[in-house]
Amino acid sequence: MKLKLILFLSLCSSIAFATVKPASIFTDHMVLQQQSNVAIWGWAKPASKVKIVTSWNKSSYTVSSDQAGKWKVKVATPLAGGPYEIELNDGEKLVLKDILIGEVWFCGGQSNMEMPMKGFKSQPIIGSNEVILKSSNPNIRLYTVPRSSITERQDNSKPSQWKLSEPEAVSNFSATAYYFGSLLSEMLHVPIGLINDSYGGSTIEAWMSPDDLKPFTEVKIPAKGDSIKEVSRTPTTLYNGMLYPVIGYGIKGAIWYQGESNYERPQRYEDLFQAMVSSWRQHWDNGEFPFYYAQIAPYNYPLIAKPGTNYNSAYLRDAQRKSLSKIPHSGMAVLMDIGEEKSIHPANKKQGGERLAYLALAQTYGIKGFGAFSPTYESVSIEKNTATIKFQNVPNGLTSFGKTLSLFEIAGADQKFYPAKAAIKGSSVIVSAEEVKIPVAVRYAFKDFVNGDLFGNDGLPVSSFRTDNWEQ
Structure with a gap:
């Protein structure tokens, strides 16, 4: 009886080893990228042939496993659809089901x-x-x-x-x-x-x-x-x-x-x-x-x-x-x-x-007609005591939704920042402060915690930014 049990366990072990095993990410219910050559890989008996059949086009692929039993193959995928199956076979068959x-x-x-x-x-x-x-x-x-x-x-x-x-x-x-x-x-x-x-x-x-x-x-x-x-x-x-x-x-x-x-x-x-x-x-x-x-x-x-x-x-x-x-x-x-x-x-x-x-x-995916990109800082220009900040990705202008802009700061050559008055002008923001007679740098929302108050007209917020590269 003991010998029969040992033989039975040995047989179970060899069957488990013989069955082709895909990598963990390849399971029933998976989604494969459409209209592509997607890689599938896994393990089988060392130095064996693995046959892969894809149900969407009945194509058959054959790949050899290496001495460690690892194999990898690329299969062609069609337009979106499903469900489909993939059959893997190195002498023992495994079928992955409900693939989209x-x-x-x-x-x-x-x-x-x-x-x-x-x-x-x-x-x-x-x-x-x-x-x-x-x-x-x-x-x-x-x-x-x-x-x-x-x-x-x-x-x-x-x-x-x-x-x-x-x-x-x-x-x-x-x-x-x-x-x-x-x-x-x-x-x-x-x-x-x-x-x-x-x-x-x-x-x-x-x-x-x-x-x-x-x-x-x-x-x-x-x-x-x-x-x-x-x-x-x-x-x-x-x-x-x-x-x-x-x-x-x-x-x-x-x-x-x-x-x-x-x-x-x-x-x-x-x-x-x-x-x-x-x-x-x-x-x-x-x-x-x-x-x-x-x-x-x-x-x-x-x-x-x-x-x-x-x-x-x-x-x-x-x-x-x-x-x-x-x-x-x-x-x-x-x-x-x-x-x-x-x-x-x-x-x-x-x-x-x-x-x-x-x-x-x-x-x-090329869908047009809606806002997808936040306005981004482009450049700063200085004229007398005023800095003008220009932005990209502002096809319909900037807005604060009626609130006063309160997160801009401005500094001179002494690198000391002061709260600034800021006003939206189309796709730009005009910034100044009484304490700064000759502006050099501007920062917006440059704090650990703030609630941004500048947006594109589509409601997407502007990132915090600085025009300087000072260490502090």
Whole structure:
């Protein structure tokens, strides 16, 4: 009897090993990017042939696994539609079912991307309960990459499942990503796939590879055997455990909401951000895919700052603002009007998610006739005691919605800023202060916490900005 049990367990083990196994991100209910050559990969018996058959066109692909059993193949996808199936066979057959073809977006960042629709404990999301209740939509599919912080690069992520949009799944899914995808679904009328790959409290360095970080000599890259003292802030560890395993999955583009954990080091963020996006695009093998990001919202950062320090997160927002000109095919959703003084997690996630969707709908999908881009600072000119600020992306002018502009400051050569009088003139703002006879620099909303009061006529807020490059 004992021998029979051993033989039975051995047979079960060999069958499990023989069955072809796709990477964790390839499951029933997934969405594949339409009209593309999308990669599918996984493991099988070492040095074996794996046959892949796609039901939408009955095409057959054959690929050989390497000595470790790993294989990878690209398959052609049609126009949006479904459901379809993919059959994988290396002698044992596995069928992935209920696959849709549509638009797939990668959604990354830290806690403001990770924050689920139901909110964090005692940190609600405005209006989410009704949205969750009405969220059933089989054409929206959700995938969350499980948390993993590790010093070694992983070939596969921890197991997870693609889920259909319905109340229980949506309540636990990224609110920012859901609002983004929901608006895309409404406007594009195609299946939408959302991949949430985020970790609360994470620094940008954690999402970058060792090669990405080599030029940044101040960053300590952990070795294989090092302990991870801060799971979301140790360089490379989230890249290793959560990003590298899914890089290459066919996507249309990416949205990103991160920066709060880098507020103490704004002087390097601009370069780190550019390097990260460039590296992702290179290794994704998907061209310069669109990359849209949320600027961090105003918040009273001294509440979490180390004792004796005095940081102003407006410098980090400014680094994000300036990144627009350095990262091709990018866009920034400005959140100057929804920040909260005592919460780093704004409750109004709908604005952030939908503003990211505006960028995609306008710039990626070519929809015209609506406001998608916040006005951005272009230039300053000085005449006598007055500074004139010009803006881009103001086709229909600027507005304060009837309120007095109160967030402009102006300084002379002494670098001392004074509250300024500011008035809108079409697509420009005229700024002056009695204390400054010869203006040199202007700043707008350049504080940790403010409620922005300058908007485009479409209601999209202007980012905080400065015309100087002074250290303080």
